[in-house]
Amino acid sequence: MTTSRVINFGAGPSTLPQSVLEKAAQGLLNFEDTGIGIAEISHRSKEFVAFISNVEALIRSQLNVPPTHSILFTQGGGTTQFSAVVLNLLARHKLLHPELTDDERVMDYVLTGSWSKKAFLEAKRLGGARANIALDARKYSKDGVSFDNVPPHDEYAFSPASALIYYCENETIDGVQFSPDPSAQTSFPFTILPRERSGLLPLVGDHSSSFMSRPIPHLSEHAVIFAGAQKNIGPAGLTVLIVRQDCLVDVDAAAKLGATPVPLCLSYKTLAEGRSLYNTPSLLPIYITGLVLERMQELGGLAYFEALGRRKAEKVYAAVRAGEERGVFQGKVQAGSCSWMNVIFNVLGSGAESRFLAGAEKVGMKGLKGHRSVGGIRVSLYNAVTEADTDKLVDYMKEFVSEASSFCSA
Numbered sequence: 001m002t003t004s005r006v007i008n009f010g011a012g013p014s015t016l017p018q019s020v021l022e023k024a025a026q027g028l029l030n031f032e033d034t035g036i037g038i039a040e041i042s043h044r045s046k047e048f049v050a051f052i053s054n055v056e057a058l059i060r061s062q063l064n065v066p067p068t069h070s071i072l073f074t075q076g077g078g079t080t081q082f083s084a085v086v087l088n089l090l091a092r093h094k095l096l097h098p099e100l101t102d103d104e105r106v107m108d109y110v111l112t113g114s115w116s117k118k119a120f121l122e123a124k125r126l127g128g129a130r131a132n133i134a135l136d137a138r139k140y141s142k143d144g145v146s147f148d149n150v151p152p153h154d155e156y157a158f159s160p161a162s163a164l165i166y167y168c169e170n171e172t173i174d175g176v177q178f179s180p181d182p183s184a185q186t187s188f189p190f191t192i193l194p195r196e197r198s199g200l201l202p203l204v205g206d207h208s209s210s211f212m213s214r215p216i217p218h219l220s221e222h223a224v225i226f227a228g229a230q231k232n233i234g235p236a237g238l239t240v241l242i243v244r245q246d247c248l249v250d251v252d253a254a255a256k257l258g259a260t261p262v263p264l265c266l267s268y269k270t271l272a273e274g275r276s277l278y279n280t281p282s283l284l285p286i287y288i289t290g291l292v293l294e295r296m297q298e299l300g301g302l303a304y305f306e307a308l309g310r311r312k313a314e315k316v317y318a319a320v321r322a323g324e325e326r327g328v329f330q331g332k333v334q335a336g337s338c339s340w341m342n343v344i345f346n347v348l349g350s351g352a353e354s355r356f357l358a359g360a361e362k363v364g365m366k367g368l369k370g371h372r373s374v375g376g377i378r379v380s381l382y383n384a385v386t387e388a389d390t391d392k393l394v395d396y397m398k399e400f401v402s403e404a405s406s407f408c409s410a
């Protein structure tokens with residue numbers, strides 16, 4: 001099959017492995033030798049039911065998800081989960097603590113970037129409990145207003161018995177990510193979180209833009225982990241949920257006690273009981289995701305992608321630092337908080353950013369423009385961006401720096 005594909009560093013939807021897309025094209029015509037394409041076949045056919053079970057098994061084995069947690073597939077993206085986690089976990093808390101008023105019930109949010117802030121605003125809008133900011137990383141930023149860091153552990157102020165504790169593992173827009181090194185002050189402070197009397201944590205993690213790129217620390221302690229597929233594992237249209245089984249609650253019983261009624265398609269219990277087939281799922285995105293996960297497994301699973309991700313990020317950050325020394329680039333995120341997935345930097349000088357983007361496009365690299373809310377350059381290094389693609393970008397960055405610095409000194 002001939003292609004004229006460019007290297008796509010877009011932040012999501014993002015690039016997918018070519019071999020997967022070629023296989024998926026076959027599946028669009030004839031899924032698993034059924035003679036029916038994946039976009040046409042019934043979600044209740046035995047072939048699709050077997051396929052979706054295998055997608056679940058591939059996630060469970062590669063991420064090491066314990067039997068205490070269900071893996072669910074739904075639609076609506078991360079944004080729908082901003083609402084769904086609030087509704088489900090408030091229903092759970094209402095069942096556990098029916099005596100508390102809405103004012104006494106608290107949801108703790110850790111704000112390290114634009115996505116956690118958006119999730120916090122949705123929680124506040126939905127009501128049913130007080131949305132509290134346990135940490136606002138902007139206070140510790142270089143300019144006092146941007147998200148550019150993960151603050152040290154002793155800056156968090158958690159409430160004692162909250163209905164949920166929310167964080168976003170990788171802030172796609174701001175390029176801020178928690179360190180995977182548990183001894184680093186910029187890791188997520190799992191060990192200081194207040195536990196419920198039962199010992200459980202009402203911990204919710206948005207892992208949309210780092211899912212399946214490296215292991216999830218303390219996975220088994222999470223109440224809910226959610227991720228849109230469209231960064232590392234598939235196309236938009238599929239959202240993966242990992243839900244601890246005590247969070248699959250009877251939302252109607254909670255509503256009888258005064259909790260907000262939960263639409264059935266957002267209820268985790270409904271999704272789990274229907275084995276993610278309560279209503280018609282997004283068959284094509286699930287199919288492509290399954291092919292990506294099979295390929296991941298063949299290549300060596302998370303260990304392979306973690307090592308690859310580390311190398312790619314190190315190479316790009318090294319190029320940013322080299323550009324900083326010559327006064328051409330300026331990294332935005334503080335040391336220790338830099339994302340492996342989204343590298344953010346500015347190109348200094350009037351018109352320099354446009355020149356950088358136009359030059360990149362000329363040599364076949366697209367998707368490098370930063371998010372409209374923060375500007376600059378954003379290099380997204382999701383799993384399907386190869387090391388060769390990364391090397392090509394790094395070469396281009398080096399060339400740009402040497403040309404820009406000779407231009408400045410001329």
Ligand SMILES: Cc1ncc(COP(=O)(O)O)c(C=O)c1O
Nearest residue numbers: 077078079115172206208209228
């Ligand atoms: C970390 C994170 N959370 C949530 C979202 C929202 O996802 P969606 O657009 O699929 O609703 C995004 C989208 O890029 C994201 O990067």
